[in-house]
């Protein structure tokens with residue numbers, strides 16, 4: 001309440017609208033998490049939209065959606081749309097995160113503890 | 120907004136590549152007020168230089184557009200730092216440091232969903248920032264621990280005093296840390312994992 005609407009600005013950047021062909025990541029309930037890992041099945045194909053090609057290039061080894069967003073300099077919702085295209089076209093694979101049910105799995109937590117111990 | 124201008128990396132460096140065996144990831148969220156040390160903590164334990172992801176947040180405007188009569192929408196871009204720790208050949212842990220502006224913490228869709236848990240980083244000079252977030256994590260059932268980042272000019276309080284000031288249940292771990300130190304930040308994550316382990320091992324006791 002301290003700063004209502006302080007740094008909200010009007011409109012959505014046009015560039016993002018163009019990249020996603022006018023689609024908004026908000027419309028489709030996203031099944032992609034910030035830490036879903038993405039792996040490309042091949043290199044980029046000729047004629048691909050530059051953002052799709054960039055994703056194909058950087059996902060030669062697994063990369064999270066958050067990392068793709070960081071390297072492309074694009075918002076998560078835009079990257080979600082781009083990945084949706086590539087997934088639908090069968091160009092990339094996704095590896096969903098380990099979802100802690102209500103409470104996380106003991107073995108999972110133990111694995112994390114072991115990993116942290118080695119840091 | 121902060122203006123820490125580090126060149127934005129446009130592709131992962133070769134040494135930052137995850138092995139092809141990386142099968143799944145988990146995430147932990149670091150929350151806390153402006154300048155409490157979230158980015159420092161993420162950076163001190165991350166195996167990659169912290170990266171920044173962003174999201175466009177929209178909110179319906181209060182007024183009505185004069186000409187078209189449609190509801191006005193406003194949007195803003197919110198940035199979030201994150202880092203990564205490879206736990207083993209298959210499992211990767213991501214750490215997200217929330218933006219300083221509190222009102223965005225719970226607006227970022229999918230940030231807390233699926234998170235293993237959260238670390239609430241507090242600065243004893245501004246404890247009040249933590250009340251609201253602790254309440255909202257409890258509401259959402261996100262397990263968390265509280266870490267007090269010790270700044271040299273901050274008044275020193277014993278942990279138990281801070282616990283009652285934060286109105287924190289006895290069961291929630293509360294520790295001191297120095298977010299600049301890798302071992303100290305690692306220990307905070309360890310505290311969270313041990314707490315999660317105890318919750319998972321004895322779900323009915325809370």
Ligand SMILES: Nc1nc2c(ncn2[C@@H]2O[C@H](COP(=O)(O)OP(=O)(O)OP(=O)(O)O)[C@@H](O)[C@H]2O)c(=O)[nH]1
Pocket residue numbers: 121151152153154155156157158159160216217218219220268269270271296297298299
């Ligand atoms: N003395 C001391 N200084 C710290 C510690 N942790 C962080 N700092 C300093 O505090 C300042 C803010 O730290 P950040 O990590 O940027 O804090 P933040 O929570 O990410 O800040 P915002 O993202 O702006 O909300 C930096 O100048 C850090 O070097 C600490 O444990 N001790």
Ligand SMILES: [Mg+2]
Pocket residue numbers: 157158159200216219
């Ligand atoms: Mg920060």
